Amino acid sequence: MADLAARAAELDAADELGKLRERFTLPDGVVYLDGNSLGALPAGVAAATADVVTRQWGELLIRSWDESDWWTAPERIGDKIAPLVGAAPGQVVVGDSTSVNLFKALVGAARLAGPGRTRMLVDAATFPTDGYIAQSAARLTGLTAVPTDPADVPAALGEDTAVVLLNHVDYRTGRLHDLPGLTAAARAAGAVVVWDLCHSAGALPVGLDAQAVDLAVGCTYKYLNGGPGAPAYLYIAERHQAAFDSPLPGWNGHADPFAMTPGYRPAEGATRGRVGTPDILSMLALEAALDAWDGVAVEAVRAKSLALTDFFLGCVAAYVPQGTVESVTPAEHAHRGSQISLRTDNAREVMRELISRGVIGDFRAPDVLRFGFTPLYVGFADAERAARTLGHIFG
Numbered sequence: 001m002a003d004l005a006a007r008a009a010e011l012d013a014a015d016e017l018g019k020l021r022e023r024f025t026l027p028d029g030v031v032y033l034d035g036n037s038l039g040a041l042p043a044g045v046a047a048a049t050a051d052v053v054t055r056q057w058g059e060l061l062i063r064s065w066d067e068s069d070w071w072t073a074p075e076r077i078g079d080k081i082a083p084l085v086g087a088a089p090g091q092v093v094v095g096d097s098t099s100v101n102l103f104k105a106l107v108g109a110a111r112l113a114g115p116g117r118t119r120m121l122v123d124a125a126t127f128p129t130d131g132y133i134a135q136s137a138a139r140l141t142g143l144t145a146v147p148t149d150p151a152d153v154p155a156a157l158g159e160d161t162a163v164v165l166l167n168h169v170d171y172r173t174g175r176l177h178d179l180p181g182l183t184a185a186a187r188a189a190g191a192v193v194v195w196d197l198c199h200s201a202g203a204l205p206v207g208l209d210a211q212a213v214d215l216a217v218g219c220t221y222k223y224l225n226g227g228p229g230a231p232a233y234l235y236i237a238e239r240h241q242a243a244f245d246s247p248l249p250g251w252n253g254h255a256d257p258f259a260m261t262p263g264y265r266p267a268e269g270a271t272r273g274r275v276g277t278p279d280i281l282s283m284l285a286l287e288a289a290l291d292a293w294d295g296v297a298v299e300a301v302r303a304k305s306l307a308l309t310d311f312f313l314g315c316v317a318a319y320v321p322q323g324t325v326e327s328v329t330p331a332e333h334a335h336r337g338s339q340i341s342l343r344t345d346n347a348r349e350v351m352r353e354l355i356s357r358g359v360i361g362d363f364r365a366p367d368v369l370r371f372g373f374t375p376l377y378v379g380f381a382d383a384e385r386a387a388r389t390l391g392h393i394f395g
């Protein structure tokens with residue numbers, strides 16, 4: 001035990017990202033491993049948000065739409081997220097929830113795919129909202145949604161496939177899916193591919209442009225630390241923007257919103273993915289939160305994430321009695337996101353006990369303990385303490 005604690009201290013001392021923890025406000029004595037659900041509070045957010053409320057809203061009032069650049073926040077903040085997901089500027093727009101952006105992306109994808117194709121392949125293990133929205137989008141566009149294991153997608157693709165919806169990292173198991181390979185296969189079959197990046201953006205390189213992804217969505221409250229209910233984003237690859245036909249053509253996506261004309265004319269670029277008035281308070285909190293990424297390379301974050309999850313697995317093997325927990329997260333780096341999911345009996349009670357001892361992860365039904373590793377603020381000593389505490393519970 002002393003060996004692993006000493007090893008953790010060595011790893012933390014050598015960790016070049018370790019000092020980034022100062023960019024976050026975290027309670028003392030807590031090991032926070034739930035950043036894959038709600039990221040921690042970046043240090044600058046409270047002051048930035050107070051300024052938005054008291055000065056921008058309280059004093060400048062309606063002038064802030066121009067003078068505080070509120071109106072252009074969805075594109076500006078989209079461009080701030082873009083490098084984190086490997087996108088050139090002008091392709092990411094922020095606003096609405098992930099669910100709403102999925103709806104825009106899936107219906108938009110079906111319209112891009114054109115007539116004659118009948119099926120929408122949907123990640124069979126997807127986070128539920130994606131499946132619900134996909135069913136509805138398929139019904140509205142005359143497609144049949146077909147639940148498909150991502151590994152079976154290449155074989156399932158055909159001339160009848162219009163759209164493919166996949167998760168980059170599975171929310172329950174932490175499995176990383178092959179975005180380059182699956183995107184290439186889908187595009188070769190003439191399908192339009194939509195990726196959900198909720199569990200990968202901010203945790204590992206995504207490479208949207210490099211892999212020629214068509215459309216993508218993601219939330220900002222997990223590894224991007226945007227805050228509870230922070231707005232999501234929609235990526236529309238530049239080559240699709242002129243033809244992207246949103247099913248929610250609100251006035252914010254209009255080419256000339258203040259002309260107030262009865263006819264809809266979509267704006268150029270990713271702006272056509274906007275719908276209604278942006279939620280400025282959440283959005284500007286997110287903008288401040290993204291400052292935590294200044295000077296940080298996603299590749300370095302990925303390297304630390306893998307080192308952390310490797311170390312955690314090693315500590316679990318050393319501390320937790322054999323046979324009590326089983327990792328459902330792939331051991332191979334190529335297939336692992338930034339969380340470790342352990343299956344165990346009484347998982348709900350075990351997580352409750354962990355939290356009462358200061359180790360915060362979460363539980364996913366029916367039997368999974370999830371531990372998310374956010375390299376910006378989680379260290380190796382945190383991983384060691386979490387595994388040691390788990391061992392004590394099974395003790």
Ligand SMILES: Cc1ncc(COP(=O)(O)O)c(C=O)c1O
Nearest residue numbers: 097098099127129171196198219
């Ligand atoms: C993969 C995935 N998609 C979508 C969502 C939720 O989307 P929304 O922002 O609409 O609540 C989550 C939330 O945890 C998620 O993990």
